[in-house]
Amino acid sequence: MNERRKPYPFDVIEPKWQALWDERRLFHALNPGDPDFDPARPKYYVLDMFPYPSGSGLHVGHPEGYTATDIIARYKRLRGFNVLHPMGWDAFGLPAEQYAIRTGQHPEITTRENIARFKTQLERIGFSYDWEREINTSDPAYFRWTQWIFLQIYQSWFNPATQKADPISTYTGHDPDSVRLAYVAEVPVNWCPELGTVLANEEVIDGKSEVGGFPVVKRPMRQWMLRITAFAERLIDELEPLDWPEGIKLLQRNWIGKSEGAEVRFAIAGHDGTIAVFTTRPDTLYGATYMVLAPEHPLVRRLTTNEQSQIVSDYCAQIAAKSDLERTDLAKEKTGVFTGACAINPVNNERIPIWIADYVLLGYGTGAIMAVPAHDERDLEFARKFDLPIVEVVQPPNDEPAIGFVGHGVAINSPLIDGLTTSEAKREITAWLAQRGLGWSATSYKLRDWLFSRQRYWGEPFPIVWENGRHRSLGETELPLIPPPLEDFKPTGTGEPPLARAQDWVRYSETATRELNTMPQWAGSCWYYLRFCDPGNAERFVSENAERYWMTGETAPLETSVSLELRNLFEIAKNFPHAPHRTVTLAAVTTSEAVELRRQTGLDFIGYHHCIDNYALRHILKEHGDDRRENAREQVSIGLRDILRIPEILRAPDRIEFGRVTGRGRQSLLYVKESGGAIYYVEEILQSAGRLMAKTLYKRRATGKRAITEASAAQTSETFRRVAKSIEASFPSVNQKHEGGVDLYVGGTEHAVLHLLYARFWHKVLFDLGHLTTNEPFQRLVNQGIILGEDGRKMSKRWGNVIDPLDVIADYGADAFRCYEMFMGPLEQMKPWSMTGVEGVSRFLARVWRLLMEENQAGEWILSSAVVESAPDKAQLKVMHATTKKVTEDIEALSFNTAIAQMMIFVNAFTTAQSRPLVALRTLLVLLNPFAPHLSSELWETLGHKFPILPDEITSQPWPEYQAEFLVEDEVEIALQVNGKVRDRIQVALTATSAELEALALVNPRVQEFIAGLTVRKVVVIPKKLVNVVAN
RNA sequence: GCCGAUGUGGCGAAAUGGCAGACGCAACGGACUUAAAAUCCGUUGGGCUUAACGGCCCGUGCCGGUUCGAGUCCGGCCAUCGGCACCA
Structure with a gap:
């Protein structure tokens, strides 16, 4: 291949264009x-x-x-x-x-x-x-801000009142260190002696380190943790409106693992304290015949009776020696021991034995369970092995056996809730417990706090010093904190990080020493997308303007915010096609403006009317000096530029009735509800800090052809909030995309x-x-x-x-x-590489090249004489517009493989043509440019020498528009089917009516042949597609 | 075990519920060439049938359903891949 003559001179043009782009800073x-x-x-x-x-x-x-x-x-x-x-x-x-x-x-x-x-x-x-x-997470100019963000986290707490992170200064309790989002804890961690470091759970695979495959053991150590669990609820909720693959959302949801249930407090016989257990099935409380604590549970030592203490401590020692892997591996056979203590079941005051077993995990729920062997597989297995009592408390709906039934049914043997369905029973028993202070509804998450420290050298040092056994942060002016130079990066082997070797660096002052841990690799990648917005900033991690612009587009009218507004209106128009004009003013848009709007927003319009809020209109008129007046239909002509500015105007800070819309965290939705003969819809309910506010509430009578708009004022009153809530509760929302972010x-x-x-x-x-x-x-x-x-x-x-x-x-x-x-195939799919496949695509590009170029006597490539300025013929026009349509749509849908296939069709169609019209070639080159930028740039330039055009750069061209009228044929091929099988095809005029098609089908000889002797039961006509004759 | 994704020619793959296999690869035949490469043109899911033009049947992992019509929608299986794993 290396010796082979190149099918086109890519080895020359590719470096040429790369250098040119660089020189012109084209992509800056x-x-x-x-x-x-x-x-x-x-x-x-x-x-x-x-x-x-x-x-x-x-x-x-x-x-x-x-x-x-x-x-x-x-x-x-x-x-x-x-x-x-x-x-x-x-x-x-x-x-x-x-x-x-x-x-x-x-x-x-x-x-x-x-x-x-x-x-x-x-x-x-x-x-x-x-x-x-370009950025690099190990560059001090970058990780300075990674450290700064850590300090932000360190200096805040999750405020339950506001349900968000607030500065630690707003915390009024006695021990701020206990609530910080970054905190220190002695936790059992995955210690890998070989790597001399602690690994996160996700870095341990099958009991071995992900890197190197070395054995990993549990060992308690002082570690930095980040309180991600405080955000569990929001991490689930705010995931919903994102445009992510459903599978990924599900993975995240499962990882967070929310389960709702109740926490129930059990008294301990002969002790003062109580044990709280978490259960998703409070309705089975009567069936709780024993209790199990995790072996590491802090109460175990206090509860254990003297007779049992030897057995219990042996068991605990045995468990502690096992890795997580072994614990789960041995799970096939349940193990556990009795502590000798008993708890009191709060509903019936029965004494139930307290066991410990490793199938209960300290990290989940409260580290203790009430065991309901009749309705939980693990509890049942355990109870059978240790011969513990089993009480049925749920009646399955069918004839299934009650023992081992884990689904929903009806409560039995449960005096307080007998006869209630599972969900009613849950509610009832939880309320009963709550009244007596014995329990309360609770939510539990699988998600653990984030183990954030590593015993490594090549990571961001923590901007933390220790003094008198307490940690405190460095000042922002002390950043970046650069790792000390080291000769030896090996683990110290004691668990002390390699940074301990840099003794001078470690000594911060007479009394203070530096934190020795470093941050995990995730730290730098957690915020790099923000730094890209403003990578050189030395004053701030990202400037406010740059961040707002690249994440929301605000400061300029832009597609995302415009289309959001328009999409709302579009949804309304779609849902109420017969609704006449509202009292809000309509702005007339010219046809070309509507085309432009459609280009920018991808929306179709019903007519060219665009609803404009009165406020925005007044604002615009004021700017225009009031020289435009409303006509009789309350329409005012304003320009496209004004329309595009509406979202911005609507968010203007002086618009008080708009509520906190200029604040952060809005979420736009559209709710519709029909009730009592009226249709209510709320356009844009704004959700901010857990509060719902309606921007606009419309009410219109549903009866009669002319719906009437009665109210359209923006309010944020309590009434409004209630209406919004109730609508939300009773009507599924139209899932609006949450605009913003990457x-x-x-x-x-x-x-x-x-x-x-x-x-x-x-x-x-x-x-x-x-x-x-x-x-x-x-x-x-x-x-x-x-x-x-x-x-x-x-x-x-x-x-x-x-x-x-x-x-x-x-x-x-x-x-x-x-x-x-x-x-190769769809982007999301796994697929094998093929060199002959590359060759095929390379041939396609060579064909594009030869579509415009030919070799002269001297063997040089010159512009082909077949390239002419004439108009394409009808067939060519069709291919050209079809290609424009398909490539455009496919790029938007990320279906690049079919976009390329369509361009191949284009090239195949034009290769044989005697003359190659300029306009078609130009169209192709622009469409091809994102895929093959070097080739298309070179050909565009060559074309420009003979046929000058302005602007002369391919990168300055507008994206081609297709016109649907060139795609339709006069005649169309119709498939004639008998009982769903194609028997013939006929050419008919596009204008043929259904009746004509039916008649043509029935007289068709081939159809006749197949329906001979049968009765025609039905004829299905799909215009422009097929006719299906059903006969038997 | 649970969750998810995928299953279409020899291969990579296309198909708003409406003519399965677009486009490309490979293979085969032809043109050009002293020859080869490159290029261009054509054939190419399987089976049966016809001297031929054609025609018929079967085909989207398997079984069933909805429909005039299913690769596509619904139910149940099977296989492959990926993720999670005693989560109360």
Whole structure:
């Protein structure tokens, strides 16, 4: 292949264009306030999950997602967006540290080398990253702010009254350290002696370290924890409106693991204290015949009677020696011992024995359970093994046996609640307990607090010092806190982090020493998407303007906020097609403006009327000096620019009746309800800090053709809140997208839970503290599938099936590489690499080249003489517009494979043509540009030499529009079916009516043949498609 | 065990409930060439039938259902892959 003549000179044009783009700073995104910043352009933030720069470089799997985002970025630029498309490095991490331990090479050096290699690879693929925004999490200028964010977390607490993070100064209790969002705890952790470090649960796989596969044991240690559990509820709730794959949302929900039930307090026979247990089935309380505590439960020692103490302590010792793996492995056979103590069941005052068993986990619920063997599999197994009593308290709905039935039924043998269904019984018994102070409804989460410290060198040091056994934070001016230079990065082996070796550094003052732990790798990746908005800022982690602009688009009229408003109105129009005009003023929009609106918002309009709020209208008229008057139908003509500004105007701070709409965390929804002959709908209910406020409430009579708008004023009164609540309760909401945050985030499923959950958590803390304007970081998430080797196995050194993008590019060029990555199949799917597949795509690009170019006598490529300025013929026009339509729609849907297929159809159709009309070729080149930017740029330029056009850059062209009229044919082929089977096809005029089609079908000889002797029962006519004759 | 995703030609894959297999790869045949590569044109799901043009039947993991009509919707299985795992 290397010796082969190149099908087109990609080896020349690709470096040429890459250099040109770089020189012209073509992909540098401007922030508000920068010279030449254009506020009229909507923003689009498209982000890749940034890589850890490993020593082995990129293989062809990595750039899959990067190519998809690059196509989107280039496409959005052509559509007039201000695009933020950055790249950076998740540069702290264990591999570099382990390499340092082996070779003595400082991690900073290897990291720098690896980054250089990654960057070379990425640049050679021709990605349109804004390299001026490159960041590196191990750069002090970056991690200074990671440390600053940690301090923000350290200096706040979760305020139950406001349900959000508040500064610790608002805490009025006696011990602030006990409520901080970052706190120190002695916790049993996964200690890996080989790595000399503690690992997070998720870094332990099958009892072995994820990195290296070394054994892991439990060991209590003093650790920094982040109180993510306080945000569990919000992490579930605020997930809902995001445009993420359902599977990922489900994973997150399951990981958080919310379960609702009750906490019940059991008295202990012969003791003062009580034991609280958590149960999701308070209705089975009468069936609780024993209780089980986790072996580590603090009450175990106090409760255990003398006779049992030896057995109990033996059992506890035995459990402690086991790893988590062994505990779950041995789970097949239940184990446990009796403590000798008894608890009192609060509903019937019966004494029930208290056992300990390792099937109860200290970390979940209260670390204690009431065992209901009749209706819980584990309890039943345990009770049978140890011969404990079993009492049936739920009657299954069918004939199923009651013992072992875990579903919902009817309560029995439960005097207080007999005869009630499970859900009624739960409510009833919980109320009964609550009245007596014996219990209360409670919610439990699987989610654990985040173990945030690591005993490593290559990570962010904590900005914390210890003095007299207490921790305190460094001042912001002391940041960044840079790791001390070290010769030896090995674990100390005692559990003390390597930083302990830097004795001078550790000594902060006469009396204070520095924290020795470092932060986990997640820390830097938790907020990098924010830093990209303003990477060079030395004053703040991100400037307010940059953050607000890139996360919400505010400061400029932009697609997201406009379309939100319009989408509301669109929904209304759709739902009430016959509703006449409301008393709100209608603004007339010209046809071309409507087309523009549709282009920008992707919405269709019913007519060209756009509802405008009175407030906004007054505002606009004032600006225009009141020179436009309403006509008789209360319509006023205003321009597109004004319309696009409406969302901004509506959010103006002087609009008092608008409530706290300028605040943060709004959530727009549309609720509709029909009640008592009237239709109520509330446009945009705003949810902020747990409060609901309605922006506008409409009420209209449902009867009669003319619905009447009675009220349309914005209020935030208590009444309104109630109405909104009741509507919400009784009518499912139209699921409005929550606009804001990164517009498109693409990465692998391996980060489905942790990275995304941690980043969301940090984002919410920063949002609560007023540093951010959105409550969620990532609006739309897409996971790319992994690319397998040619042998169908995962790419790895072990199989020798790793493919380096640079090798592919050397043979086929970057454009072919990019196109093949996208042509392989759907982005989300797992699929194997194929070199012959690359060749096929490369042939397609060569055909594009030869569509415009031919070789002269001297063997030089010159513009083909077949390229002419004439108008395309009808068939060509159809292909051109069909391609424009399909490519546009497919890019929006991230179906890049079918977009490329359509462009192949285009090329196949034009290759054979005698003359190749300029307009068609130009259209193709613009459509192709996001996919094959080098080739299309070169051909565009060559075309411009003979046929000049302004602006002359392909990157300044408008995205082509298709016109539907060119897609329809005069005649259309109709399939004739008999009993659902195609028997013939006929050409008919597009205008043929259903009756005509039916008649044509029935007289068709082939149809006749098949219905001979049968009775025609029915004829189904689908216009423009088929006729199905049903006969028997 | 639980949860999720996937299942269509030799291969990667297309198909708002409306003509299954677009597009590409591979294979085969042809044109060009002294020859090969490259390029261009054509054929290509399986079976049966016809001298031929054609025609018929079967086909989207399996079984059933809804429908005039199902790759697509519903129910139940099977297989592969991924995730979680005593969560009270």
